[in-house]
Amino acid sequence: MAVAMDRVRKKNREFEYTWEDFNVLRKLSNAHSGIIVPDDKFDMFYSRLARRIRELKLRDFKSYCQYLDTHTEQEFTKFINAITTNLTAFFRENHHFEYLQKTVLPELLQRNAASRRIRVWSAGCSTGEEAYSIAMTLLENLPGSWDMKILATDLDTNVLAAAASGVYAVERIDGLPERRVKRWFLRGTGTHKNQVRVKPELQRMVSFKQLNLMGDWPMQGLFDVIFCRNVLIYFDRETKQRLAARYAGLLRDGSCLFIGHSESLHQLDTRFQLIGNTIYRLK
C-alpha cells in the first residue's frame, strides 16, 4: 500500500522520494533525538528536507541520505533543525503560568527565603516564548532583589538563535494584555516596525543553550521548577520514563514539573504526583 501510494505521489514531486529514504531519515532522527516519526510524517519530511536538497543541488532524497552519511559533521545539525517541530507561543497553556504565579511562587517565597534564589529550566524551549513568559511571571511576582535564572534548552540551533535574539514578529504578541506589552516589549521602528523585542531585563534572566535531552546533562544544582511541554509527545514510553526519572533527580523535593496539554506521565513509574491539569509535583 505504502509503495503504491509512493508511486502516485512521486509524479508530482520535484525530487524522487521513497519510503526507503524516509525510513533511513527517520531512523537517523530517532537515534539522535529520540523523536519517534510516525508514517503520517512522510510528506512533512519531504517538504522540510526538499529545501536542503535544493540548496545542496542534489538530485534526490537518496543522494541526500548519502550526503548525510559522508558529510555528517556539516549536515547533521541542519538535518535535525529542518525536522524538529517548534510550535510555541507566549503564555501558551496559560493555566500553567497562573499556577506558577498563584501557587508555586508564594511557596518558593517561603521555601527559598534564606537563599533568595530561584532556578527554572525550560526544556525544549523552541524560539524562547516559554522561557520569556516564565521570566515575566517571576519578575512580576517576586522581589527584584532575588537571584532568578532560567535555563532554556533545545536541540535545534536555529530556534535557539532566534530565542536569544529576543526579536519576534509583532503578531506573536497579539492577545497579550497591553500592560504586559508595555512593560516587557520594545516596538521596532522603520524597517523593524513589524517586530518587537523583549526588554534586556528579561534577556538577562534567561540563558539559551543547546542540549539534547537524549544526551548528557551538564547542569549542576537543583531546579525549583521544570517546564518540559510539548516535547515528551515525540518520545516512546521508555524514553519518557527515563526522562521523568532524570527530571526528578534535578528537582528539589516538592517542586513542580509542567508538561504539555496532550502529554501525561500516566502509567509510568515515576516519583511525580499529578496535582492539576498537566502539572506534577515531586513526591
Ligand SMILES: C[S@@+](CC[C@H](N)C(=O)[O-])C[C@H]1O[C@@H](n2cnc3c(N)ncnc32)[C@H](O)[C@@H]1O
Ligand atoms: C513543540 S516545541 C515546544 C516548545 C515549548 N516547550 C512549548 O510548549 O511551547 C518542541 C521542542 O522540543 C525540541 N526537541 C525535540 N527533541 C528534542 C531533544 N531530543 N532534545 C532537546 N530538545 C528537543 C524541538 O526542537 C522543539 O523546539
